[in-house]
Amino acid sequence: MVLPFKHEPFTDFSNENKRREFEEGLRKVKEELGKDYPIVINGERFFTNDKLVSINPANKKEVIGHVSKATKEHIDKAFESSLEAFKLWGKMAPVARADILFKAAAIVRRRKHEFSAWLAFEAGKPWGQADGDTAEGIDFLEYYGRQMLDLVNGKPLEDRANEHNSYFYQPMGPGVTIPPWNFAFAIVCGTTVAPIVAGNPVLLKPSENTPVIAYKLVEVLEEAGLPKGVLNFVPGDPAVIGDYLVDHKETRFINFTGSRATGTRIIERASKVQDGQQHLKRVVAEMGGKxxxxxxxxxxxxxxxxxxxxxxxxxxxxxxxxxxxxxxxxxxxxxxxxxxxxxxxxxxxxxxxxxxxxxxxxxxxxxxxxxxxxxxxxxxxxxxxxxxxxxxxxxxxxxxxxxxxxxxxxxxxxxxxxxxxxxxxxxxxxxxxxxxxxxxxxxxxxxxxxxxxxxxxxxxxxxxxxxxxxxxxxxxxxVGYQPFGGFKMSGTDSKAGGPDYLQHFLEAKVVSERY
Structure with missing residues (x-):
């Protein structure tokens, strides 16, 4: 039995014990600054000489980490890995996929102040904002896991005499997630795990401003038991690999959050059918507001x-x-x-x-x-x-x-x-x-x-x-209270954190059997 979804509570920083716990998280993260982080493809780590350099926006001299940049060759390798992983992951029982998200939520919850401290260092988030960001990431893990379980049996259809009809959902295949830097854990987490729990492998290209916290999510999902190849971490220069990810013939969907200019560019490029492409690409885009x-x-x-x-x-x-x-x-x-x-x-x-x-x-x-x-x-x-x-x-x-x-x-x-x-x-x-x-x-x-x-x-x-x-x-x-997404040039109104979100990454199928 799956318990009802409950929003992860925010930390009360007026409590002196909670303040000390957060300060301990800051000290722990500070000791980790400046390390090298790899590309991750099929569970293997790859280091390149060309790096993204992440810095603390409040202290330009403080380097958060050096993150290897993926090339087009890495992208091809990641798609090969994803296609192979899809053979098993796409057919794995939804309850088993959801269980990995629940385990990941438990891991992050135990290390909540550590993750929030990374957000303070890499994204420049004040304590309360960082805490809310981490809590939202936990919420996405818990909520989407439960939503997948709600979709297991599909939707009811009417039967006729001597005929049985079924309506169910199946995953699409490999896709690309391109999250922003402003919610460097929450949106990275939500846009990544939603298609994954739906049964799709993902190539995650994090923002070049906040790639380290995205790598930390990869580590958590691996610890929770996510099979190799289901999540491939491909940080890099958008000018080098951005269009390549969108254009690739094996891309089934692009899950994007960012500017209007980039979002409309992705929608336009995704509409073009590439040589060897056998499907129409779906674009989920959240593109800003005024x-x-x-x-x-x-x-x-x-x-x-x-x-x-x-x-x-x-x-x-x-x-x-x-x-x-x-x-x-x-x-x-x-x-x-x-x-x-x-x-x-x-x-x-x-x-x-x-x-x-x-x-x-x-x-x-x-x-x-x-x-x-x-x-x-x-x-x-x-x-x-x-x-x-x-x-x-x-x-x-x-x-x-x-x-x-x-x-x-x-x-x-x-x-x-x-x-x-x-x-x-x-x-x-x-x-x-x-x-x-x-x-x-x-x-x-x-x-x-x-x-x-x-x-x-x-x-x-x-x-x-x-x-x-x-x-x-x-x-x-x-999450679960105010599903999020906008009208007009603010995007495709995908309503992240809502009951319809996972269906963006699923294909509905009808099977009719005559007796």
Whole structure:
């Protein structure tokens, strides 16, 4: 009997014992920094001279690890390994596949603070954000294992006289997972183990920013008993192996999370049939957002300010669900803005591997320069109220930044920044609030802070996002509670962490037998 799914609890860092446990995790990981990490194909380790160099974004001099880069020849070898492994893995009992995920969840749970410490070092995550990332990875392991067991018997069909019909699911074959750096354990874990538990071998190409934590997942799954060849770890330069992975004739699916530009490129390339290809490739893509919190005139204004600040500046705004637009009714505009500024001034910025802070650094030099550029754009498009300071002398630090009086069609209100910058705009009535919220090409998350039930019900259907929240922030979706995925240019609305997700990596089959 499988127990019902329960969300992995977050660590209470106000508890001094928990703080000491996390600090011990940080010390343990610090002793491991700077090692070499291999490519993994069919359980074998391969080291190359060409390496990805992972660094701490809050301390540029601190090397997290050197990770071997895969070549096209490694990719071919990985596909050969996957095809061979599929012969057994695809026919293994789903309960046995799910059991490996449950064992992996238990391993990570025992080492939770260690994994969170890796996230603090490699992704620059503050303690609470790192803890949530690790907890979400555990949730994916537990939830997808249970979802696979729910699909074991397929779905019921009607029978006719002298005829029996069955409807069941079978795996597709090898596929590619290309996860992002911002949830360097949770999304890497979820996008990898979902197709695996469904019976498909996976080639995992981690982000070049956070490859070490991805390798740690590979180790956990191996320890849990995953057979050789089911998961092949192929880190590398996207310019060298990215298109090759997508184009390969043996790729059955591509599970991608990242930018709109890369996602649409993958969709376009995957649609082309290669020589020797005998199947249509499926693309599951989550591609970012430009997310809005609406504040109605009839609202809890303290709640509104808190929701905006936490959603905008959690993990330095480096979430596709982050609030980068606050659209307020004119009657409450100034009061909510003042409250948000006051809360933002209380945020601490620093190196999360040294102390517990609210915000760390942005992930790398490229992102740092991008955010700086948008701050300059914001100074031309609105009024800088708070922040705007940047410092890359030691790490890539950007202070939480607020702009006010920004026009709805300004670049600051339309383009994804992926940094700690939020723009405030005002509207005359709820219809205009909703119109502004919907005026971007994205449709990932959004929130409405209002005590007007009529307005909430209007937003329920007319606010065009995949994940909509009432009277709370627009981030922090929980596996099994808020399945995640967006509309429009935010992706294929795959609803990760939801009851339909595994079916993206399964083929439905009907068998009819006449008696």
């Amino acid at each position: 997310d809005t919190i609406i504040v109605d005139k009839d609202a809890d204004l303290d709640l509104a300010a808190d929701a905006i600040v936490n959603s905008a500046f959690g993990f330095s705004g480096q979430k596709c669900s982050a609030c980068s637009r606050a659209v307020l009714h004119k009657d409450v505009y100034h009061e909510v803005l003042e409250k948000a500024v006051r809360l933002t001034k209380e945020l601490t910025v620093g190196n999360p591997t040294e102390k517990d802070v609210n915000m760390g650094a942005v992930v790398n030099k490229k992102q740092f320069e991008k955010v700086k550029e948008y701050i300059e754009i914001g100074k031309r498009e609105g009024e800088l109220v708070l922040g705007g300071e940047t410092d890359d002398s030691e790490g890539f630090f950007v202070k939480p930044t607020i702009f006010k009086d920004v026009a709805p069609k300004a670049r600051l209100m339309q383009e994804e920044i992926f940094g700690p910058v939020v723009a405030f705009a005002k509207a005359d009535n709820f219809d205009e609030l909703l119109e502004i919220a919907n005026n971007t090409e994205y449709g990932l998350t959004g929130a409405v802070i209002s005590n007007n039930r009529e307005h909430l019900e209007k937003a329920r259907y007319d606010f065009h996002v995949g994940n909509l929240y009432f009277n709370r922030g627009c981030t922090a979706a929980i």
